[in-house]
Amino acid sequence: MQRCEITGKGKQFGRNVSFSQRHTQKVWKPNLQTKTVVVDGKRVKMKLSTQAIRTLKKKGIIPQPQKKSS
Numbered sequence: 001m002q003r004c005e006i007t008g009k010g011k012q013f014g015r016n017v018s019f020s021q022r023h024t025q026k027v028w029k030p031n032l033q034t035k036t037v038v039v040d041g042k043r044v045k046m047k048l049s050t051q052a053i054r055t056l057k058k059k060g061i062i063p064q065p066q067k068k069s070s
Contacts, residue, residue, distance in 0.1 A: 002029055004049040006056075037062065 003010040009030045015023045031050045036043050048056075056062040 002032060003047070004030060004032060004052055005046045006052045007049055009049045009051070035062065 011030070012028045014026050014028070016026045017023055032047045033050065033053065034045055035048050035053060036045050037048075037056070038044075053062065057064050
């Protein structure tokens, strides 16, 4: 199922409209990625939207990758 486990963001439906005004069905899918998150001391794999991942990084829940210093 294509749904973020935190934000609940899922598929959106609409129509493509061409120059000739033909309407065809269209589905926009969220950008989901699987991430391992520590919840109550246990590692859990979750499907998260990139928006949720960005928010969790800002809050410090998901550690940001360290830059290599040379």
